[in-house]
Amino acid sequence: MRPGPPSVAPATEGTGSDPAPQSQAAPPPAAPPSSAWVTRTVPALLVALALAVYAAYVLLHTGTPQADVRGYALYWALCLVVPGTLVLKAIRGTAGSWLADLALGATTGLVCELAAWATAESLGLQEQLRFWPVLTLVLLAPRGTRSRVLERPTRPWSLPAFTLVTAACAQVVWQVYRTYLQEWPLPPTGRVYYPDLMWHLGLVNEATRSFPLGTPQVVDGGLLVYHWFSDAHIAAASLITGVDTTTVLLRLWALPVLVLGVALTAVLARRVGASDWAAAGAAALMSTTVTVPFWPSMWTGSNHLNPLSPSQVYSAPFTLLLVYSLVDLLRAGSRRAAVVLVVLAALGTSGTKSSALPIVLGGVALATVAALLLRRRRRMLLALLASLTVVTAAAHELVAGGSFGAGLQLFSALSLTRPYRVLHGQTVDFTTRILAGITDTPGVGALMLLGLLLIGALMVLRLLAAFLPLFQRTLRGDLAAWLLSGICLAALVPFLGLGHIGYSEFYFVFGAVPFGCVLAMWSLSTLVEENDPRARVTAVVGACAAIATLVVGWVRLRSPMGGSRAAVVDDLRSFVIGLTVTALVLAAVVAVGLLRRRRGNARWVPAVLAAVVAAVVASGPLNVAVSETAQPAPAPPRQYALPLAQSTAALWVKRNVPDDAVLATNAHCRNAGTPCDSRLWWISGLGGRRVLVEGWGYLPTAVAGFPDQALLRLNQAAFEHPTRETVQQLRDRGVSWLVAQTVPGSKPSTDLGRFARERYRKGPIVIYQLPAAP
Numbered sequence: 001m002r003p004g005p006p007s008v009a010p011a012t013e014g015t016g017s018d019p020a021p022q023s024q025a026a027p028p029p030a031a032p033p034s035s036a037w038v039t040r041t042v043p044a045l046l047v048a049l050a051l052a053v054y055a056a057y058v059l060l061h062t063g064t065p066q067a068d069v070r071g072y073a074l075y076w077a078l079c080l081v082v083p084g085t086l087v088l089k090a091i092r093g094t095a096g097s098w099l100a101d102l103a104l105g106a107t108t109g110l111v112c113e114l115a116a117w118a119t120a121e122s123l124g125l126q127e128q129l130r131f132w133p134v135l136t137l138v139l140l141a142p143r144g145t146r147s148r149v150l151e152r153p154t155r156p157w158s159l160p161a162f163t164l165v166t167a168a169c170a171q172v173v174w175q176v177y178r179t180y181l182q183e184w185p186l187p188p189t190g191r192v193y194y195p196d197l198m199w200h201l202g203l204v205n206e207a208t209r210s211f212p213l214g215t216p217q218v219v220d221g222g223l224l225v226y227h228w229f230s231d232a233h234i235a236a237a238s239l240i241t242g243v244d245t246t247t248v249l250l251r252l253w254a255l256p257v258l259v260l261g262v263a264l265t266a267v268l269a270r271r272v273g274a275s276d277w278a279a280a281g282a283a284a285l286m287s288t289t290v291t292v293p294f295w296p297s298m299w300t301g302s303n304h305l306n307p308l309s310p311s312q313v314y315s316a317p318f319t320l321l322l323v324y325s326l327v328d329l330l331r332a333g334s335r336r337a338a339v340v341l342v343v344l345a346a347l348g349t350s351g352t353k354s355s356a357l358p359i360v361l362g363g364v365a366l367a368t369v370a371a372l373l374l375r376r377r378r379r380m381l382l383a384l385l386a387s388l389t390v391v392t393a394a395a396h397e398l399v400a401g402g403s404f405g406a407g408l409q410l411f412s413a414l415s416l417t418r419p420y421r422v423l424h425g426q427t428v429d430f431t432t433r434i435l436a437g438i439t440d441t442p443g444v445g446a447l448m449l450l451g452l453l454l455i456g457a458l459m460v461l462r463l464l465a466a467f468l469p470l471f472q473r474t475l476r477g478d479l480a481a482w483l484l485s486g487i488c489l490a491a492l493v494p495f496l497g498l499g500h501i502g503y504s505e506f507y508f509v510f511g512a513v514p515f516g517c518v519l520a521m522w523s524l525s526t527l528v529e530e531n532d533p534r535a536r537v538t539a540v541v542g543a544c545a546a547i548a549t550l551v552v553g554w555v556r557l558r559s560p561m562g563g564s565r566a567a568v569v570d571d572l573r574s575f576v577i578g579l580t581v582t583a584l585v586l587a588a589v590v591a592v593g594l595l596r597r598r599r600g601n602a603r604w605v606p607a608v609l610a611a612v613v614a615a616v617v618a619s620g621p622l623n624v625a626v627s628e629t630a631q632p633a634p635a636p637p638r639q640y641a642l643p644l645a646q647s648t649a650a651l652w653v654k655r656n657v658p659d660d661a662v663l664a665t666n667a668h669c670r671n672a673g674t675p676c677d678s679r680l681w682w683i684s685g686l687g688g689r690r691v692l693v694e695g696w697g698y699l700p701t702a703v704a705g706f707p708d709q710a711l712l713r714l715n716q717a718a719f720e721h722p723t724r725e726t727v728q729q730l731r732d733r734g735v736s737w738l739v740a741q742t743v744p745g746s747k748p749s750t751d752l753g754r755f756a757r758e759r760y761r762k763g764p765i766v767i768y769q770l771p772a773a774p
Helices: 034-061 066-092 098-123 126-140 143-149 159-181 195-207 229-241 245-252 254-272 276-286 310-332 336-350 356-374 378-398 412-416 418-424 446-459 461-470 479-497 506-531 536-557 565-598 607-627 637-656 709-720 724-732 750-754
Strands: 406-408 498-500 662-665 735-741 757-762 765-769
Touching (some): 034 066, 034 159, 066 098, 066 143, 066 245, 066 336, 098 126, 098 229, 098 254, 098 310, 098 336, 126 229, 159 254, 159 276, 159 607, 195 229, 195 245, 229 245, 229 310, 254 276, 254 479, 254 506, 276 506, 276 607, 310 356, 310 479, 310 506, 336 378, 356 378, 356 506, 412 446, 418 446, 418 565, 446 461, 461 479, 461 506, 461 607, 479 506, 506 607, 536 607, 565 607, 637 757, 637 765, 662 709, 709 724, 709 735, 724 735, 750 765
Parallel strands (some): 662 735
Antiparallel strands (some): 735 765, 757 765
16 A cells, blocks of 8 residues: 655654654565465464454343343444554554554544544433444545555564453453442442442433533532543443443443553553563553552552542543653654544543643653753644643643542552551541651651652552663663653652542552563663573563562462451561562672673673563452452342342333423432442442432542532432422422432421422432422
């Protein structure tokens, strides 16, 4: 196929440094012969098909209807991958391989879907949203665009490396199956859902009927200033496929997005200059949710792949597309294709997660400093830094809020660890500038600070790759390396210095994990290429580290944890000694490697990084395998009664109450204690309807309580002491249904039946319909 014009020709994967000027660039390699293409492609398709079959089996095994699985697969293929790839290739041509084209294309499809959804919602054309991919066919009309779209990739992956990437994706499917799909059944159920799930489900339901989004949990809460793009995606998927929003959220949406994130990690690693194997290793690092499980009594795994945070999972492909486009821009200059993709990706990233754009902005800032020192791309990076700063600030005001409850507190994130909670107490004071008790806890002293800092280092181990460009000449001269390094460093700053009642500082770390993985494998690949071309020593060291991790980790993960204070102190002391010894051994290996390199034998230089990478990669399947042996004890039946009643009533609401109705309820708290834990969202979530006042736990004013106390008093009076006047005031506010629930602290009056028609009664829940206004 004839390549596109020079102004839009793509920078293909695998170039390790800035390319030569366009006039000196070599022509792109010719496409492989048809027979060779078939020989390479068919086995890769079979590997990918095996992954798809496994994912489908997992979904069916966890109760997902077969028709929904089939319809959702068609939706991803026809409404995201195909149109997104058409748009991507129309802009920049092929990215070098089918994996890159399809992964980047699918993410581009997610960006375009958001625009199509917003347009359809604004015009009231929700039923026609499924036809938006047809519009992308016009890209095939112009000859120049059509040639780019039909351009065949010229750098296929090796089958073993592609198989390893697929295995990393399969591990993610396994992980999600164990920790999410099995954990949260479809309704009706007596399982108490994680509150964030119901919050997001309420926003998903809201996104099926309005744009911009309001706050369905509190109708008068105004427009939603929150990172809701993931909810819009799930709503669009439901509108297009006809699958219920609850099924999409609890079953279907997470697996393809998570697999896409792993695949894009490999694609980005290959783009910045690593080999196929190193790129596959980056995917393996990305798919691992723990780091070195030798000390399970110290902390639990930091799961950046957890669908309990839809916004975090959804943001990963967008930030990866944005960084991939930035790398194109850094290496190709002011090429129009790269600029267009940066704009699209930045706009798409802006509302995915409030922490997403800031860490990328940090990466651009460090790359700008490096550009000033290296005297390359200075004007372009300064302009890019200013533009991203404006976009980030605007996004925070419009679509990326959610920073309430946060403040400055040094080492606050480490208060989530087990040693701190046992030795200092479960209550954490978020008002101090430095985490309380970190050096003055009786009987522990400075051991607490040292131990917690080491725990924190292991939590963010992959992000410590940020310092590698300082020690490698090849990376030090590449602006892409400083971009990745800056992203990791930008995530470490809030992790160490921000305090949040919900520990949202961890999301900065989670968002930067893919880039730490890419930078680590890029560094290792470069070290091997420069010092150990046959990679024999590197492979042996890595294999030994992986085996040691599996053996020691298997024993440690299955060992019982001491619950007493003395036992935790002993564990903390052993952890500090053990990790210190390990660090000294690694430092000795580094010293030996550097000494041998001075004597002409540099094969041991990559050994330490290879050992760390192999240990982290081996930790992933080990952790999932061991977690399978632990089955929680069944809860008493009494604990299931109320959640089962709520989910059953919610299904009735979804079937019988009009979609645009507003409901009122007297139940607002998750428990009977004080202060009220106002995170009860089953009506707006499972029921899918707007509520006058349901729960205010995630409103910007949540810390100070519900902002309109007069409305709350009126709401409660209408249920507990109803009169014609109070009920009429609710009707004047748009309420047409009442959900009365007997809960501690609020018992609805039996007189409600005098003013409303009873439509549903089961257990502690009674639902009334208000008569139409005369």
